[in-house]
Each structure stands twice: as structure tokens, then as C-alpha cells.
Amino acid sequence: MHMHIRAPGVPFLGALTLALASSLALPAGAQAAPADATESNAVFSRVVVNSGNSIVLGLTTKKTVTITWTVTDPEGVAASWAYLWHGPNIDDADGALPRGFPQGTCIVSSTDPTTSDCKVSFTIDAARDMDDSDLAGNWNVLTSAQDKTDDWTDVDAARVVRIARASRLTVNAAPEPVKKGRTITVTGKLTRANWDTNSYTAYRGRSVDLQFRKKGSNTYTTLETIVSGTGGALKTTTKAKQDGYYRFVFDGSGTTGSSKATGDFVDVR
Template structure:
């Protein structure tokens, strides 16, 4: 499923701006290949978190360098065992990047490409959550082109939500408070959030007048992502559940639920 962009790429210098189409090119001899890619950053270095219907603009930035200079460069995300057997490509029709040639070093270009990821359209399988790789390619002034299959990495994760309810309220000091909630995560396959069970979730408490939460205990989510535990009423404050996330699912924090202790 390897794809090479064919749309125009724009190069900017201090005095010249032009659009060019990569010419029909031949792959450079690997032994003589001198094009390198560095400083590859996806989404500002943050995870790409997608809910069931999220539409999100993602940017990839990178540096391409070749002794002969770069005439075009491109980058996109892919998922799978290798580029020929990729089960996911983002964007589905990769454009070439907009590159700026360094005024101090004409062999070096800094490049950027932005595209929209539509969860409902682009990631229809939950198995696509996790680590994605960045393919970066470039064409030099001799019309040799080079691609590096793993020039960088990015994580695309399913969004998560967690709720909390502490009761009774108000409650007498020393009495038992029951804290319940639910942990869910996005299912890209059915377009909704579904329960996420057998996952550790931390119960935290913040005393009224304080800005700091402290951990009380860890609860394991049950069937359908259900959460339930008990604690003793000590003072007025806020209870919340915090899920720290996994390799495929983003973290989530519930808004604090206030309990009046009398």
C-alpha cells in the first residue's frame, strides 16, 4: 500500500516562491543515498486522541537534507507490519509538504504538512489504535527520490471518559461514602463509547479550599466499565476518578463531585 504523493509542493526562500511537481524519478542507489530526515514531530508531540466522530487537524513537521538540495518532500502516517502491507494510511491521499529552504544552508529544508483526520471515515477499526509510523520521502535536484519508512512515530488513541458520583450528600463525619462511576472509551467500529472493564482507576480526594488532589485507593473497573468503592467521610471536599490511560486509550479525569460533611 506504499503511496507516493503527486500533488504540487511549494518551496519558499527569502526571495523566491514557486510551485513544482515532482518529475518522474528513479530511486537512488541505496548505497549512495545521502538524503536524511530529522526533527520529525507529529501533532506537536502530543497523542492524536479520537472519539467516535472526532474530526481533527494533524500536522507533521520535519527537516529534509541532501547535499544536492531538495526539490520536493512528503510525509504521512501508516500502521501495520510494513508499508507494503499497511492497514492504515493517514491521510488516505498523502499530499506533499510545504518546505522552506534554509537561507544559510541550501541543502536543508524544513517541511510541514497538515491534514484532517476524520475518525468515522479514516479509522473504522479499533485495532488501529496505538503506535503509527511516519514515512518521510524527498526528491533531490537530480530527480533521485528517497523514502524512509520509519522516520518518526506517533500514537493514535481512543478517547476515554470517566464519571463519578459520591453519596450520600450531605453526610455525617465518620459515615461511609459510596463512590460510583463508569469508565468508557471510544469504539471506532460502532461509533459510540463503550464500557472499558478490568482497568485500574484511581479514586482521588481534594479538601475544600485546596487545589491539590490526593490518591485514596485504586479501583478496577467491572462489567461495562462500572466503578464502585467506599470511603469514610472526614471533611468537606471533592471526589473524582482518574484513569491514566493505556497504549491504545487516552487518559480521562472525572470532574470532582462535592460532598458536604457535617
């Protein structure tokens, strides 16, 4: 997904429409602003994406995302939109969501006719929308509005949401059963979604916690932290003290979501 989405002097909706016109269509009623459109005095606030949570996507994840915002304009709000974009800056953005640019649903305040609360929900389909692993990381929010005199405003909302590649962990603790005081070897693997190859591939050089939960307890305790090696491999040893479950836990990174392995039970005799 590579596109140039903003042209100098052209409001965002119009530039984005022109950039993607060959593959995407605006919904009925959403019109691109003309190049000579007058800037309105709209002000945007309370912009929230996905309830403030990261968006973690695997290879085929379909995730419904909601953006909410408030827009105030002295002339009243006729329509408003919100978009996510990714890239070093808006002039060189390489990704834009949602597809189709649906108009937000806006409700005028009962106490202030110049203010509207708006929201838009859309589905991110990893198999369709995420074709490049470099799209993982922080995405920015741009809001746009048209007032009742047909003036327009486009504002980079200074909000970000993290879209992350899903990760996976495996674990195996052996031998089992084991005599008390003997050494247990715990192995596993850390991988993450690779949107380029449509597969889960190794994630090396990342800190991963080895945790233990004794039989009959609901609480895991961290025993040590190790670093994933070649192929995402994990390996460490610990002493057998009591029956319980061993697992690996990864807290995530700027581009990758967190994950936990299902605990592997070891019977200590």
C-alpha cells in the same frame, strides 16, 4: 481501512498512490515516482509529529496534525512529503494518513542550499478516517523526498506517534449530605470510543484512581486505586471526613487516552 501500501521496488509515494487511487487523489503537482526511479542521497532528521503529543480521538473528533522534518540532499530538495502509517510492517500496513498526500511546505536554509525545513498540516476526521478500533496505538512516520535531479528517497523515519481512542469517566458519591465518620460509596463507569460501533463502550480491567479534594483547596489527593469491572463499572467506599469533591482518574493505556471525571461534591455534617 485496509490497504496494501508498498510494492517491492516501487517508491512509497507511487505505491501508496496506486493502492488508494480509487478513492483518493494526489494534489496538483504531486507525481508518483516511476518504478525505475533512482534513489537519491536525501537524509531526514528532526521528525516531529503533533509537537510530540499523542493524538486522542473520539467518535467525531476533527484534529489538525502537523508533521515537521528536515531533509538534506547534495542535489538540493525539490519536494518532500511525510505520512503516517499503521500496521505490523510497512508491507502489511492497514492505515495511511493524511488523505490526499499533500506536499510539504519546504523552506531552504539560508546558510545551506542542500538543506530544507519542511512541514505539512492535515486534518484527521475520526468519523471518516477511524473505522476500525484496531487502528488505535502506535503509528509510524515515513518521509519521502525528490531532489532537483528527480531522484527519490523513501525513509521510515523511526518515529512513532500514538493515536488513541478517547475515554470517559463518570462518578457519583453518596449519600449526600452525610454524617462525619459514615461510609461514602463512590460509583462510576469507564468507557472509551469504539470506532467499529460508533459508540462509547465499556473498558474493563483498567486501573483507575479515586481522588479527593477538600473544599477550598485546588489539589486532589489519590485515596486508592481500583480496577474497572464488568461494563466498565467502578465502585468503592471511603469514610466521610470533611466537605469535598470525589472523582475518578484514568491515566490511559497504549490504545486509549486519559480522562478525569468532574468532581462530585459531598457535604459532611
